[in-house]
Amino acid sequence: MAIPSDLEIANSATVLPLPQIAELAGIPRQHLELYGHGAAKVQLEAIESLAGRPDAKYVVVSAITPTPLGEGKTTTTVGLGQAFSHIGKSATIAIRQPSMGPTFGIKGGAAGGGYSQVVPMDLFNLHLTGDMHAVTAAHNLCAAVLDAHLFHGNDLGIDIHNITWRRVVDINDRALRNITVGLGGRLDGIPRESGFDITAASEVMAALALATSLQDLRNKMGAIVVGYTKDDKPVTAEDLEVAGSMTVMLREAIKPNLMQTLEGTPALVHTGPFGNIATGNSSIVADQIGIKTGDFLLTEAGFGADMGAERFFNIKCRYSGLVPDAAVLVATVRGLKAHSGKHRIVAGRPLPAALLKENPDEVHAGGDNLRKQLENMKIHGVTPVVAINEFPGDNTGDLQAIEQIAAEYGARSARCTHFSNGGAGAAEL
Template sequence: MAMMSDLEIAQEATLRPPTEIAEVMGLPTDLLEPYGDSLAKIKLRAIDELADVPRAKYVVVSAITPTPLGEGKTTTTVGLGQAMTHIGRRATITLRQPSMGPTFGIKGGAAGGGYSQVIPMELLNLHLTGDFHAVTAAHNLLAAMLDNHLFRGNESGLDLDNITWRRVLDVNDRALRNIVVGLGGKMDGVTRQTGFDITAASEVMAVLSLASDLGDLKQRLARLVVGYTPDGEPVTADDLQAAGAMAAIMRDAVKPNLLQTLEGTPVLVHAGPFGNIATGNSSVIADRIGQHTGDFLITEAGFGADMGAERFFNIKCRQSGMVPDAAVLVATVRALKAHSGNHHIVAGRPLPDDLLAENPDEVFQGGANLRKQIDNVRLHGVSPVVCINAFPTDHESEWDAIRQIAEEAGARVALSHHFTNGGKGATDLAEAVAEAAEEPSDFTLLYPDDAPLRDKIEAVATRVYGAEGVDYSAKAAKALDTYEANGFGHLPVCIAKTHLSISSDPTLLGAPTGWRLPVTEVRASVGAGFIYPLCGDMRTMPGLGSSPAAFRVDVDDDGTISGLS
């Protein structure tokens, strides 16, 4: 019998009341703000009220460099959280909120899969409690106040050719990437070129993910830079008197959302920053609460360990002060075979038949990527555990090949069937993670705050990506000098590059060497608190494919949703 779809599995599940999930966490119910029958927001005073509860072991789930299809980090995170109960431990999971762009595009939702899912799956994938809409509204309010400022005389002296603040929308819409505003008569505003990004790419979203509380969120919003004067002086949201109103819009969005897995494991879902140009991690606030609600706090970092985990370590942990105890690296047979260079995988299309044929030699050929990502975790003093995420099309000889690569690199390794068997299919993984987390933590940041920005970029490029060095365009070099002159040099760096290679070139597979990182442009997310160098063409507003997931999503007269994946 064929396995039910993710949505069918989720819709057959029995949801426990949020108060029951809170009880599992040791979270007083007066800290909950119910949202319907199946989920709740958590009041921020939980941070202080739980402060004396012992700290959970802190585990981040990352991966080898993925294929365009993804390798199941969210499913693994959920399965691992569920498995902790099966070995007599309590876990809380923290995850990013899915963007509706991918939900209606090619990738689909981000609730996990099979029997390792977050529920209610429909609410999670379809704007949940409205946090994304609050980010959209706050971001676009600042855009409106910026254009009104220009219309009213531009007192700040903004250079019209150096305005960096665009608008956002949580829909894949390529037609909005580049637009002209202010067309029409004189009363319709100042004519200028701008554009839209997807909401997940908003700096307001990055601010939400890195803020420590509502007061910190407001201060970060005030520091948002909307553009520069001809002399290179930054103009901020505070200069436009917008931060207070933006924070008011975000008042409820700053509270994490409490959901559950199919097996009743607590899940805090909060924020959803874009993984290429921002941290790709869930919120600091959710982690600050979650670290006092069980034996383990398990979170996920976007893309491969060279991206999401590196930013988790050097940006998120730097901001939160929290120290990770272990890291999981999700590895799949198909991804390592892809890194052999013998196959071409395209999102939205079936896997090539020859990739599914038994071939452990190809796994070994792609093994350099797994070895490098193990090194990237160890570089930060964290114990790695390799999770072999099992697919039905795999062969035991191929799993054995992954195990051999991991063990020869000195990493713990466990085969996991959490997709088909839920928590009980991931008990070996849970045991390995629990063992790794007991090792004394030797966590270290890759660079100090006071290092020059170029040194920070080069540390990530050479030590994490394996580049020989960094080449800066004249524009990028000038921006770095300007940012340091403006007092932004203490910020960490978030390098925007492809997620399909450890390098900046998506065609370079495995663990490439002998290449240099080209930095073509550098931008500042001053409110969020990082500098991001661009190393390639980053699409911050995706488009829809020829057969988007939106074609298949529907709702019947009773309100039952179908077609989500």
């Protein structure tokens, strides 16, 4: 029987009331702020309230270097989270909120896939509770204040050729990448070259993900460097006297969002820094809450173990003080074959037929990427488990090739079919 589409599965899901999910996770009702029927914000006071509870095992989920095919990192995180209830354990997952930008492009959605999704899918993919918008607004408020400062005489002596703070928009809008602002007339500002980045690349987003409290966020906002004077001295948001307002605009956004998976696993969805150009990890405060909510906390690190996971170990954990207990590395047959360099894959096009044939040599060739990621993980002192995200139609020989690579590094591996089978499919792991 064919697997229904992601959308069909998501739409037919029963979404449990969020207070029920919170109760499952042990989060006191008074720290919950409902946002419609699909999500709730968890107040940071919950960290204090939950302090007495035992810590969950802290597991980071990463993957091989991304290919246009998608390796199913989020899907696996969701699947793993769901799997624990199949073995009598409780788990919470912590993932990032996706950017609307690429979502309206090719990918179509970032809520996971198949029977391992966060629901409601449309809420997850769109505004959710408005955090992305708040980050965008806070970032752009800083830019507006900066340009207004130039307009009103530039008392700080900012060098207009050395302004590093651009604007952001949560959409893939290429026409805004490089623009000239301040045109028009006497009332329209000072002309200069600038542009927009995607919100997921905003330093405000990274700071929000790394903040441990609202006060800490306030400090991080103040420390933001927006440019330099003609003497090459840095100019900060504090100098512009805008850091306080930026923080006010983020007052709600700093609270993690509670959602659920298709099987009712609690999912903390919070902040969305890109892995290739920013920290690539969901928020510290979400993990600080999640670590007290069950037997396991699965937290996702984006864009390849060498990018997201490296920052997880070296940046996020240093700030948060949390110590990971295990690491999962997601790999797929098709992803490793793509890394062999033998196929030309175009996003949105059908896979080349040659890629679908059994060919363990190709898996081994592309397996160098997996090997290097395994080495990377071991540098950080954890022995990774390889989660083989098995797709319908994957060949046994190819799957075994991945298992052999994992074994070379003394890493346990397991095939997961959570896409087709939900949590049960990842229970082996």
